[in-house]
Amino acid sequence: MAVRASVEYFSDAKKLDQYAKNKIGNFNNVSKNFDSNEQEVYVIIIGESTARGHLGIYDYYRNTTPLLESINDELLVYNNVISPDTYTIATLTKAFTLGNYENTQAKFEGSIIQLLNQAKFKTYWVSNQNPIGVNDSHVTKIGLGSDKSYFLNIKRAQEKTIFDEVLVKKLDEILKEEGHKKVIFLHSLGTHFNYKYRYPESFNFFNNDIPKSNFKKQVVYDEINAYDNAVRYTDFFINEVIETTRKRNVKSFVLYFSDHGEEVYENSEFYGHFRDENLTKNLYEIPMVLWCSEKYKISKKIFPKLNSKYMIDDLFHSIADLVDVKADEVDSTRSIFSEYFKERNRIVRDSIDYDVYFE
Numbered sequence: 001m002a003v004r005a006s007v008e009y010f011s012d013a014k015k016l017d018q019y020a021k022n023k024i025g026n027f028n029n030v031s032k033n034f035d036s037n038e039q040e041v042y043v044i045i046i047g048e049s050t051a052r053g054h055l056g057i058y059d060y061y062r063n064t065t066p067l068l069e070s071i072n073d074e075l076l077v078y079n080n081v082i083s084p085d086t087y088t089i090a091t092l093t094k095a096f097t098l099g100n101y102e103n104t105q106a107k108f109e110g111s112i113i114q115l116l117n118q119a120k121f122k123t124y125w126v127s128n129q130n131p132i133g134v135n136d137s138h139v140t141k142i143g144l145g146s147d148k149s150y151f152l153n154i155k156r157a158q159e160k161t162i163f164d165e166v167l168v169k170k171l172d173e174i175l176k177e178e179g180h181k182k183v184i185f186l187h188s189l190g191t192h193f194n195y196k197y198r199y200p201e202s203f204n205f206f207n208n209d210i211p212k213s214n215f216k217k218q219v220v221y222d223e224i225n226a227y228d229n230a231v232r233y234t235d236f237f238i239n240e241v242i243e244t245t246r247k248r249n250v251k252s253f254v255l256y257f258s259d260h261g262e263e264v265y266e267n268s269e270f271y272g273h274f275r276d277e278n279l280t281k282n283l284y285e286i287p288m289v290l291w292c293s294e295k296y297k298i299s300k301k302i303f304p305k306l307n308s309k310y311m312i313d314d315l316f317h318s319i320a321d322l323v324d325v326k327a328d329e330v331d332s333t334r335s336i337f338s339e340y341f342k343e344r345n346r347i348v349r350d351s352i353d354y355d356v357y358f359e
């Protein structure tokens with residue numbers, strides 16, 4: 001099994017190399033309503049290992065998202081979004097390409113970054129994740145299709161690393177650069193283990209409290225507290241990205257989602273996300289939040305289907321819809337922001353019907 005998986009890993013890696021070489025892809029009939037005088041700035045935050053159930057804006061019992069709550073009336077908060085798998089490569093190679101569970105091999109047939117490039121956006125990939133780690137390199141290969149890519153962190157996620165706010169500083173620089181049409185992807189470390197390394201001391205908010213858990217042990221309390229502190233720092237980070245984008249006062253949105261969830265001793269005596277058995281909802285349930293500027297709202301109508309069932313293997317189509325790019329390959333029935341959106345079965349791990357499994 002390990003041999004087969006590693007052969008597949010390397011052959012996939014080779015096929016994904018094309019994304020850095022062919023920057024515009026092979027899409028047909030690409031079109032975008034293009035007013036070259038209008039500035040458009042779109043930011044996509046890729047979260048990491050953040051379980052929806054731990055966010056205050058999703059009714060977690062702890063106040064882990066005070067800043068997002070303070071602008072809640074400006075946010076579209078999606079309540080029923082899941083990831084197609086429980087590790088970074090498996091979910092993001094689907095989210096950012098034409099690949100989905102119906103056609104997994106389509107992950108080699110076109111990426112959202114290629115589509116944006118062809119539609120004449122300037123694209124940026126800014127990452128706080130190690131670009132050469134086994135866990136991330138397939139994602140890096142897609143990111144390298146951007147016009148510009150920056151890797152700000154060369155350490156492994158388990159180690160002490162620079163905090164995600166480093167991405168905000170880079171974003172601010174990019175927004176001040178020349179250019180009228182930009183899409184910036186920010187690949188954060190989010191709440192990836194080791195949780196206590198994901199936030200500065202000033203965010204050590206839940207420290208001596210005993211959190212709710214069925215597993216009454218100090219080590220459990222410590223991990224849950226550290227995880228919730230990391231969520232609280234993520235709240236700060238997302239809010240900083242929104243405020244930095246808002247300052248430009250142009251047509252813009254900020255889309256945030258997590259690549260998959262995390263189990264932290266709630267439904268199982270376990271923390272992390274790599275798991276082949278005893279699957280829990282926390283591994284799949286993810287936050288997804290959209291902020292739009294006033295200028296964006298004037299020119300583009302979003303159909304808020306906040307409670308619709310959605311899985312992010314279709315994010316390619318949803319992002320294309322948000323930036324108003326059309327192509328033969330873009331399917332509006334797969335965009336949760338579209339009036340034509342249709343719910344479909346959600347098959348995780350290419351084999352398990354999520355809504356039946358967790359009924």
Ligand SMILES: [Zn+2]
Nearest residue numbers: 049087088259
């Ligand atoms: Zn991940």
